[in-house]
Amino acid sequence: MSTLKKSPTEFHHGELRESLITAGIKQVESHGLNSLSLRQLSIVTGVSQTAAYRHFEDLEHLKAEVSKASREILGKMMLARIARIDESDPRKLAIARLWEAGDAYIEFGMRRPNLFEIAFISYDSPKLKPEDPSPWGILNSCLDELYEKKLISAETRKDGPLIAWSMVHGFAGLASQRFTGTVRETKLSAEIVLNSVLRSLKIR
Amino acid sequence: MSTLKKSPTEFHHGELRESLITAGIKQVESHGLNSLSLRQLSIVTGVSQTAAYRHFEDLEHLKAEVSKASREILGKMMLARIARIDESDPRKLAIARLWEAGDAYIEFGMRRPNLFEIAFISYDSPKLKPEDPSPWGILNSCLDELYEKKLISAETRKDGPLIAWSMVHGFAGLASQRFTGTVRETKLSAEIVLNSVLRSLKIR
DNA sequence: GAACAATGTTAACAATGTCAACATTAAAGA
DNA sequence: TCTTTAATGTTGACATTGTTAACATTGTTC
Numbered sequence: 346m347s348t349l350k351k352s353p354t355e356f357h358h359g360e361l362r363e364s365l366i367t368a369g370i371k372q373v374e375s376h377g378l379n380s381l382s383l384r385q386l387s388i389v390t391g392v393s394q395t396a397a398y399r400h401f402e403d404l405e406h407l408k409a410e411v412s413k414a415s416r417e418i419l420g421k422m423m424l425a426r427i428a429r430i431d432e433s434d435p436r437k438l439a440i441a442r443l444w445e446a447g448d449a450y451i452e453f454g455m456r457r458p459n460l461f462e463i464a465f466i467s468y469d470s471p472k473l474k475p476e477d478p479s480p481w482g483i484l485n486s487c488l489d490e491l492y493e494k495k496l497i498s499a500e501t502r503k504d505g506p507l508i509a510w511s512m513v514h515g516f517a518g519l520a521s522q523r524f525t526g527t528v529r530e531t532k533l534s535a536e537i538v539l540n541s542v543l544r545s546l547k548i549r
Numbered sequence: 550m551s552t553l554k555k556s557p558t559e560f561h562h563g564e565l566r567e568s569l570i571t572a573g574i575k576q577v578e579s580h581g582l583n584s585l586s587l588r589q590l591s592i593v594t595g596v597s598q599t600a601a602y603r604h605f606e607d608l609e610h611l612k613a614e615v616s617k618a619s620r621e622i623l624g625k626m627m628l629a630r631i632a633r634i635d636e637s638d639p640r641k642l643a644i645a646r647l648w649e650a651g652d653a654y655i656e657f658g659m660r661r662p663n664l665f666e667i668a669f670i671s672y673d674s675p676k677l678k679p680e681d682p683s684p685w686g687i688l689n690s691c692l693d694e695l696y697e698k699k700l701i702s703a704e705t706r707k708d709g710p711l712i713a714w715s716m717v718h719g720f721a722g723l724a725s726q727r728f729t730g731t732v733r734e735t736k737l738s739a740e741i742v743l744n745s746v747l748r749s750l751k752i753r
Numbered sequence: 754g755a756a757c758a759a760t761g762t763t764a765a766c767a768a769t770g771t772c773a774a775c776a777t778t779a780a781a782g783a
Numbered sequence: 784t785c786t787t788t789a790a791t792g793t794t795g796a797c798a799t800t801g802t803t804a805a806c807a808t809t810g811t812t813c
Contacts, residue, residue, distance in 0.1 A: 358761080384800055393762050395802080400760090404801065458671070467666065467726050507720070507738055508745045515719020516711070522671050534711055541712045541749050562792080588769060597793050599771080604791090608770065755813090762807070769800080776793070783786075 362400040364390045369411040370418070370460070378463050383407060408463065413476050415464035420478045423449040427483075439494045440548065443487040444539055447513045450480060451535045454517030461521045465514070484510055488546075496548050508545050512538060566604040568594045573615040574622070574664070582667050587611060612667065617680050619668035624682045627653040631687075643698045644752065647691040648743055651717045654684060655739045658721030665725045669718070688714055692750075700752050713746050 358364065368390050372381055383404050387397045401407040426449040432438040454461040475482070484506055492502040516538045520531050562568065572593050576585055587608050591601045605611040630653040636642040658665040679686070688710055696706040720742045724735050 361760080382800060383802090392760095394800090395763085396761055398802080462671065465722070465726070467662070504741050504745075507741060508716070511720035511723065511742055512712070512716045513719070514723060515717070515721075516715035517719075518669070518722060519715060519718060522669070537708050537711060538715055541708075545745050545749055565791080586769060587771090596791095598769090599794085600792055602771080602792095757810100757812080759810075760808080762805100764803105764805085766803085767801090769798100771797085771799105773796085774794085777791080779788100779790070781786100781788080783784100 358390070358392055358396070361390065361392060361396060365397055365400065365407065366410050366414050369407060370414055373411060373415075373459050373463050374457060375459075377459050378466070381408065381411070412463050412466065415460045416480060417476050418460065419450065419453045419464060420476065420480050420483060422453055423480060423483050424478060425449070436494050436496060439487070439490045439496060440543070442490065443484075443509070444543070446483055446487055447509065447539050447542060448535060450513050451517045451520060451538070454521035455531060458521035461517065465518070481506070481510065491546070491548070497546050498549075501546050505546050509542050512542050512545070562594070562596055562600075565594065565596060565600060569601055569604065569611065570614050570618050573611060574618055577615060577619075577667050578661060578663050581663050582670070585612065585615070616667050616670065619664045620684060621680045622664065623654065623657045623668060624680065624684050624687060626657055627684060627687050628682060629653070640698050640700060643691070643694045643700060644747070646694065647688075647713070648747070650687055650691055651713065651743050651746060652739060654717050655721045655724060655742070658725035659735060662725035665721065669722070685710070685714065695750070695752070701750050702753075705750050709750050712749050716742060716746050716749070 365386055368386050369381060372386065372389075381404075383397045383401075384394045386407075387394055390396075397407065401410065423446045426445040427442050430438065430441050430445055432441050488497065488502055488505045488509070491497045491505075492499070497505060516535070520534070569590055572590050573585060576590065576593075585608075587601045587605075588598045590611075591598055594600075601611065605614065627650045630649040631646050634642065634645050634649055636645050692701070692706055692709045692713070695701045695709075696703070701709060720739070724738070
């Protein structure tokens with residue numbers, strides 16, 4: 346277990362900060378946000394109860410880092426879906442990228458609700474620099490591309506991120522809490538929502 | 550203080566359950582979700598540390614009730630805004646009702662972010678019956694009215710709740726965390742979002 | 754190689770969730 | 784009315800956790 350190793354010596358772990366965040370992600374994903382504790386995390390990682398305090402000011406800062414890591418996972422999932430698209434028509438490609446990015450966002454909310462929860466819970470108290478690539482950044486790239494390909498207006502380019510993110514984020518949040526019925530229903534609902542996003546952007 | 554009184558006798562509080570929920574709302578609103586504790590709540594309410602256990606199975610169940618109470622507050626705010634509308638044209642009235650309901654929802658997220666947070670945090674573990682009137686119910690009433698007035702299609706009546714709620718809920722959540730800049734900007738953004746909802750519903 | 758910074762450990766305290774045992778009151782049935 | 788019982792509240796106790804202080808070990812720098 347990489348989370349258990351202490352390298353290079355037995356005393357110094359070597360990558361404790363990263364291990365703690367990784368263990369935090371695992372813990373939150375499998376047992377929920379409330380189960381996150383500095384002590385248990387330290388022990389699982391193979392160090393003493395208070396070792397984490399050498400890397401995080403307090404529990405809130407640790408949570409903020411796990412939150413950021415969750416958003417990074419989400420960002421990677423979005424990029425992975427975008428990379429998998431097979432489409433030669435540049436216009437269709439631009440639209441497909443927005444669609445897949447949004448669908449990946451929704452899938453993340455459905456499949457990993459606990460990570461989605463911590464990803465977007467008030468995490469700005471301990472100030473963090475925006476991760477790269479962030480979901481917000483990816484969305485803006487998609488809209489940039491749509492604008493370059495003349496598929497949306499300048500005004501829509503300006504308001505689009507707000508509209509698209511609100512809709513997708515809102516649905517993902519509701520779906521992650523099973524507000525929207527079964528998974529099968531949610532799949533269909535996701536299509537409705539994504540189609541509605543495209544309509545809102547008034548794609549030409 | 551109603552939360553402190555023990556009636557009718559000194560031993561029995563009389564309305565402890567309601568007092569605890571009310572105190573919980575206050576506590577969450579002013580000091581955040583994490584500050585909620587059974588012990589402190591009991592003491593604030595004027596009873597012993599463990600009195601709350603006669604009314605709530607555990608902390609999670611107490612949270613679920615505070616969550617439900619928060620949604621009820623939101624529902625009342627939406628209804629209050631709807632009731633304040635002065636509009637004689639039935640069609641304009643129906644549209645205004647949806648607008649005001651959505652705007653109240655967004656305002657709730659902005660002005661009372663801590664209540665908004667607990668209102669829509671995974672609260673379904675301890676099963677609860679839907680409160681009355683729920684935000685979801687109010688939204689559906691608005692769409693019913695739009696449909697009766699022939700302002701939206703049957704299909705939109707079906708998909709509308711999902712679309713409208715996703716958009717408004719998503720934006721409210723983002724706004725409650727100041728993702729969208731200053732309050733002034735948020736006011737403008739709210740208009741953009743609500744206009745986008747109306748466009749998505751393809752009002753005739 | 755010595756001084757210093759970084760990292761990890763141990764011990765301790767307060768706050769909290771929770772349970773068990775007990776006390777008091779209200780409610781219901783004789 | 785009186786007794787029994789359920790509902791409600793209290794006290795004491797224990798485990799877990801966040802957090803700090805004091806101390807120990809290791810890596811780094813001059």
